[in-house]
Amino acid sequence: MSPSRVHNDLPRYDFPEDTEEILEYADLEALDISKLDQPGGKESLAAQVLQFINKNGHGFSEEEVKRQYALCRAVFDLPLGEKLKYACDTAKGDFRGYKPQSTGKLSVRDNDERYNIPKFTPEHERPHPQIILDHLDEIRDFSLKVHDQVLIPLLRLFAYVLEIEEKYFVDRHRYEAPGLEYLRYMKYFPRSVEEDAEVGNIWARGHTDYNTLTFLFHQPIAGLQVQTPEGRWKYVKSSSDAIIVNIADALEFLSGGYLKSTVHRVIRPPEDQANRPRLSLIYFARPEANTILKPVVSPLLQRLGFQRDVESFAHDVTAEEWARARIAKDHRFRTGLVDKPEKEIIAGVNQRFYD
């Protein structure tokens, strides 16, 4: 990012204090993706990927990340009426723009507000609040950097691990192609002990994401948990020099179930952090809109017996159809159109629920 692109009219953001509580953290792998270009680096990283990826080293400075958090905070500090002008059309499965927190009885189902900024292509040109427009170059630089410097190397690495053409996934995640990839600003609202007890301390129910890979930037307020293969929930430890990476549904389908979509949730933070709003900065990478979510033909998957449709779709489903169906389904539950989370998503494939 060139200095001229940084506007200094944003109040500085500082990370909240770490919790003093002793929590049970999941044992995650750290990947140093800068090794990719070094001799032998690919092989050693691939070995690590084979043991599971959850986390990777990255090229973002703490200041760059904090600038995004400062913008995140500024957007949510706008009056509700202003934010609602940019509301997203989740009923139609479109998550671009602002999603308010549900109110009244429904607030137990939905404890956050979001602002999703789509990738910067003509397809996604849309109005934004002035604070976003004033920093559009900086946000674009940040988003592109995630796409180019974090997503693309990891996609190359996954292709290498699956023993397929190294550009296979890269060719299906072209930045300029149609497809809804976005940067998300998110804010969770602190609730009283009593309110949280009523919802089993859940701030975001256990779920998988519906994209390819999700990148979660440093977040000192504990609360994000992953489910271990044994079904236990463990905290994800965030550190400022790492990005948490979730494998999501599209990559699970494309790998015939070999790479598993990470099951995760957000719970009430430890008491020394529980009374603060929790801001999240997340990038959701998605395959191009018309990518069919079928397993790739891979020698590794063939050897391991993963070369079948893991959840047997009744017909071909594209990345766009899958995401829209899941977003619209979440919309119906969150807004009270249905009383229970619906099971079927699309083409006979069920979304799993874990809480």
Ligand SMILES: O=C(O)CCC(=O)C(=O)O
């Ligand atoms: O806020 C977080 O830490 C996780 C959010 C999340 O899982 C999501 O938005 O899909």
Ligand SMILES: [Fe+2]
């Ligand atoms: Fe998620």
